[in-house]
Amino acid sequence: MTSDCDIAESGGRGAARQFPARDFGFDDLDLSWLRAKRGEKWRGCGPGALPASLADMDYPVAPAVREALDAAVRRGDLGYPAWSTWTGANPLAGPFADRMDARHGWRPRPEWVRNVSDLLQALQVLLRLATRPGDAVAVQTPSYPPFLKTIEMMDRRVVACPFERDGGAWSFDAERLERDVRESECRVLLLVNPHNPTGRVLTRAELESLAGIAVRHDLLVIADEIMSDLCHAPHRHIPMASLGVEIAERTITVNSATKAFNFAGLRCAVMHLAPEMVREAFDSYPPDYFGPVNVLGVEATKAAWSEGDAWLAALTDHLRANRDLVAATLAEHAPAIGYDPPESAYLAWLDCRELGLAAEPAQHFREKARVELIPGRAFGAEGRGFTRLNFATSRTVLTEMLHRMADSLTPVR
Template sequence: MTDFDAVYERRGTGSSKWSKYPTDILPMWVADMDFPAAPEILEAIRNRLEHPMLGYGVARDELRARIVEDMQSKYHWSITPEDIVFLPGVEPGFNMGLKAMLEPGDGLVVQTPVYRPILNAPSHWGLVRNDVPLRQTEHGYVMDVDPLAAALSQSRALLLCNPQNPTGKVFTKDELTEIATLCRDNDALIISDEIHCDLLFDGRHHIPIATLSEETANRTITLMAASKTFNIAGLKTAFAIIQNKSIRERFVLSKLGMVDSVNVLGLEATLAAYTHASGWKARMLSYIQANRDYLSQQVALRFPAIRLIKAEATFLAWLDCSELGLAGDPQAFFLEHGKVGFSAGSEFGAAYGDYVRVNFGCPRALLSEGLDRMERALGKR
């Protein structure tokens, strides 16, 4: 059984997270958890390696069937195996969708703050990015309908992130219905990044926007993966669910030599994750929810000037440091004076330079050390 408190040395393993900074920096930036993968996943990979051939991979029928069953059992969503397109990542997926379905000069709605690959995607294809900020309230982040409606009236598509990164917001059924209605009224495509859909807290349930109606499903590309939930992002495996055959065919044609076949070990790991690792997932979710609560309590106690709204999902916290009175970028401040590496708020939109994003998907000892380093940095002022 996985010990989520165990701290593993990841330097020297080719880890992006742990290679970014010098060894005296504690990295708490990229959305990569510091937990071992589920034993069932590791066993599946070892079993696959008993066969010495590692050629190009293709999803086996068992994996397609497993995803079909998963969507039905979790969301009462009836899809077919043919609706699934396997990909080497969610980011290639939404870029494929934009390339396939939009033309240079078209408008694309993005809700900010949002993680950098989504923020940057429109510029790859000559699209006009129409930002619609989420509004911070005492009880969470909310979506204002009028600005969204105005932006969609000038756009061909919405690139949705639900659960939302970095705020940890989970869109409610009413909000998703409003989004779907506005997209219908403006004949807008929906590309929905739902990679954190299994990482919800406090008994919340994820709602794929495509499940709201047949009409909504018919204009939606849904992107999912086991990678964030089961900490197997390095195996480069994800999938799109596209029920509209015409959109699916255009999507597949948009590979254009840029998106190749999926990692053969990643396909095996994904099958094992969805088939055998539910127990590991439940224990991990309990652990990171406790981490979220600990982080929230410690920030309120030790840093009352920092505003933190508890994440409803993900393993990421969005800290508003604007009241700390720092002279410059809080990410740079904590990096220099605390030797702790967060994600800079400016990466999530130009208006968010006073924020940092903190990854709390780690052993409690590392989270506690990160807080101690923040406290020491602020004490040096």
């Protein structure tokens, strides 16, 4: 097996200099710099292991974001902000509306925007405000593990809307979903688009079928669109609330710059509360009851949305090339692993059911390849036999990960 020193000194099995990324340093990642990170992704992996687990990217902060944060610190501007939830001012309402309009052709109502720390908190708050224990929530599965855990801990029921592999792509059965929604007396549709972990970007026709189900069965729609800035061409994100008045008035759109621009630790997200009942329920609590967003999170978000598009374009080019590198490497060295290249973001949903492993796939790759992945079973019953790999790193590190995994599948002679 290759050591960290081998990667750092030889460039691993795929030299970064052969794969430029528009001068933003996406391939110039030093392993000692990565291992010095204090976040869970790199601190949580074992000695010599390479983490491809949590959905954090390995790259330096976008220049526009870094400059905005540096400027705030240089000003000593970390006191009480000029905006305040007590006065009703929202520093992200206008920037969010402008971003959605410019990027996706949808103009939200700024006065309907409310702030939360992240999308998980948003789901928890919304389930508390709009549902009761025992209510059913339709969820696209496999699903982000903390979403499933939240629904379980809040004593709500999951109605699964499974994605299934069909001819090299992921799709879902809308007729089955409608039947299940009707029979379970479902109250909420949790829509994750682009989807985690499959990477699907839903088409207009798919979204319209879901919108029809929501309207016919009077569902509240919680639309997690946090990956919307990371779609790979030719796929384009379509906001659920942009499909027409009937679906817009029942849709809560949740979004954040933290995923595309990689600053989840700054804890800053927005909700567009179109349903009046939910908006009034949220506003009935004291202004800081659910916790205000922090000053640096606001500064980073505004800079990302207004000045970060050049960096974002280069990032998506790099991620798309990494996505294709995963496909090429697995096809050559581990063809038994099923892989449908994601249409958005940087998460590879790997089908390991044909490998015949004695252990769960993530456990196998942790123990035999020293690569940390997310177990598929954490994403629900549909995730058994799968594992999720985060390829948002340098070509060198990614190539080493993939070769370690492939080598771990080679029978010992």
